[in-house]
Amino acid sequence: MIISNQLESIYSQCQPINKNSYIKVLSKMKNMLISSKTSGKLINEKDMQLLTSFEDPFYSLNKELLNYKPTILRQLCLSIKGSINHACEMCMHEEKAEASVKYVDMCLEEEEKCNIPQNALADYLKIRS
Numbered sequence: 001m002i003i004s005n006q007l008e009s010i011y012s013q014c015q016p017i018n019k020n021s022y023i024k025v026l027s028k029m030k031n032m033l034i035s036s037k038t039s040g041k042l043i044n045e046k047d048m049q050l051l052t053s054f055e056d057p058f059y060s061l062n063k064e065l066l067n068y069k070p071t072i073l074r075q076l077c078l079s080i081k082g083s084i085n086h087a088c089e090m091c092m093h094e095e096k097a098e099a100s101v102k103y104v105d106m107c108l109e110e111e112e113k114c115n116i117p118q119n120a121l122a123d124y125l126k127i128r129s
Helices: 002-014 045-060 070-080 089-109 118-128
Strands: 023-029 032-037
Touching: 002 045, 002 070, 023 045, 032 045, 070 089
Parallel strands: none
Antiparallel strands: 023 032
């Protein structure tokens, strides 16, 4: 829980930074970004690109880019779910599974002969069991 809270804090601190911010990126590594506030000088394009590349793994919660346990990634997902740019792999998979279940339910309720894809049926059976 502590790690996901720390990651959420880092993510939240990066969110308000935009092209009108007075920030200088001093160093960027895979899991670390060091920046400082500047007076009178807007963030330059290179620093904005570094910041964006640092934030990208948070938006997608990509398991290869954020090397944390699935439970930590799930907690982080739940914490930042309200973010405008949040579109992680877990949420996308859940939305796809929910859509499959709704489709199968509709077919069963209306007794229509629907062409139900195998993966949709598998998701349906997994969720309904």
